[in-house]
Amino acid sequence: MININAEFFQGTQGQLFRLIRRPPCVQGHVLYLSPLFEQANQTRHVFTRSALNVYQQGLESIIFDHYGTGDSAGDLNQTSLILWQQDIVAQLIEIKKGSTQPIILSVSLSAALLLNDDMLALIDGLLLVQAEFNGNRFAQQFKRLALAAELNQPNAEKFSVKSDELAIAGYVMKKQLFEQLKQQNIEGLSPIKTPCCWLEWQVPNNELSPARAKHYQTFQGVCASIDDPCHFYAIDDVKYWQSTELELAPQYLATEQQAIKRLLTSIVAEKIC
Amino acid sequence: MDLVQTVQKLISILTGVIPNYDDDFWSADTELFGAIAEFDSMAIVTIIGEIEEQFDIIFDDDDISAENFTSVASLAELVLNNSR
Numbered sequence A: 001m002i003n004i005n006a007e008f009f010q011g012t013q014g015q016l017f018r019l020i021r022r023p024p025c026v027q028g029h030v031l032y033l034s035p036l037f038e039q040a041n042q043t044r045h046v047f048t049r050s051a052l053n054v055y056q057q058g059l060e061s062i063i064f065d066h067y068g069t070g071d072s073a074g075d076l077n078q079t080s081l082i083l084w085q086q087d088i089v090a091q092l093i094e095i096k097k098g099s100t101q102p103i104i105l106s107v108s109l110s111a112a113l114l115l116n117d118d119m120l121a122l123i124d125g126l127l128l129v130q131a132e133f134n135g136n137r138f139a140q141q142f143k144r145l146a147l148a149a150e151l152n153q154p155n156a157e158k159f160s161v162k163s164d165e166l167a168i169a170g171y172v173m174k175k176q177l178f179e180q181l182k183q184q185n186i187e188g189l190s191p192i193k194t195p196c197c198w199l200e201w202q203v204p205n206n207e208l209s210p211a212r213a214k215h216y217q218t219f220q221g222v223c224a225s226i227d228d229p230c231h232f233y234a235i236d237d238v239k240y241w242q243s244t245e246l247e248l249a250p251q252y253l254a255t256e257q258q259a260i261k262r263l264l265t266s267i268v269a270e271k272i273c
Numbered sequence B: 001m002d003l004v005q006t007v008q009k010l011i012s013i014l015t016g017v018i019p020n021y022d023d024d025f026w027s028a029d030t031e032l033f034g035a036i037a038e039f040d041s042m043a044i045v046t047i048i049g050e051i052e053e054q055f056d057i058i059f060d061d062d063d064i065s066a067e068n069f070t071s072v073a074s075l076a077e078l079v080l081n082n083s084r
Helices: A038-056 A081-098 A109-114 A117-122 A135-152 A175-182 A210-222 A250-272 B003-017 B041-055 B072-083
Strands: A004-010 A015-021 A028-033 A059-064 A103-108 A125-129 A165-168 A171-174 A196-201 A231-235
Touching: A015 A038, A028 A038, A028 A081, A038 A059, A038 A103, A038 A109, A038 A250, A059 A081, A081 A103, A081 A109, A081 A117, A081 A175, A103 A109, A103 A250, A109 A135, A125 A250, A135 A165, A135 A175, A135 B041, A165 A175, A171 A175, A196 A210, A196 A250, A210 B041, A231 A250, B003 B041, B003 B072, B041 B072
Parallel strands: A028 A059, A028 A103, A103 A125, A125 A196, A196 A231
Antiparallel strands: A004 A015, A015 A059, A165 A171
16 A cells, blocks of 8 residues: 655645655655646646656655645746745755655656756756756747637637736736746756756657757756766657647656666765765 | 658657547548647647657747648648748
8 A cells, every 4th residue: 555645735935735655664755846837737647657656666756736736825826936946945955854865856848947956956866857948948839829729719708817917828827937937948057966867758760859859968068977977768658748638658657767766876876986 | 851751740740649549540631620629729739849849840920820730731731831
């Protein structure tokens, strides 16, 4: 039987909801950063499977909802990028206070836009899953949602929003949050010294698309760890976050377990050194 | 890349995003916008993002029109026009 605890805890601005799966003998911690907006809904079922896997690996997992999203308190139009980042850092500090075991941060898709140096300083390993660091591109895709929605429902009633807010595809947020996300990019991070794994969807025998290849190369540029550079894993599986049906991506989940194992080995080796 | 290759690649993208149709459902003539229930705004934007990545092109916002998303063939024409 899995030991799972659903709880509310005090975040920077209000109560946040989280699920903690804690095995009897905790050998490490994995904090999952939920990606943003629709991606949060499209990834949650896979996060659950992933958390069950890491439980079997002897790792505690924490999945939480950002302030103003999911079951956490607040509304989206009451939050900001800074606030979300503060909540993540506070959780990492809390884990670190209570344990000497390694902490791995699992960052999927647009959750990479939340990463900052304060988080990287508190973790022992970084797991990046099809990470999207390009805030400008994310913002562009988000704005396109509104255009596409108009195609489908040209006469749909528009949300009425305040002057400092915007509404896109049913999400009402502060313009400031949108602009903050838009400005995020890899170059904003200091050199990364933490052991790191990068999981990327790639069709076998095909090269990465130019955009993704450039994205990965740029990230490698900020990986300062020479002895243990960021390890790349190619995934040939369904892109579960894009599918209109719920898909589980078993090959991805198996590869993720390997990546976590590798991270733990690297972390232990680094501590011995 | 010619029209046939473009259509094949587009079908591969479409089946990834909308997986609940058999392979023989998809062809150049398959109608999209207004014809497939799953072809909603989220699917359209996801497909646009995948096309941009896989074909290394960038669409204008003006390209997001019902005409361009009428069928696999019209989408392929859009891709080829942006690739030239």
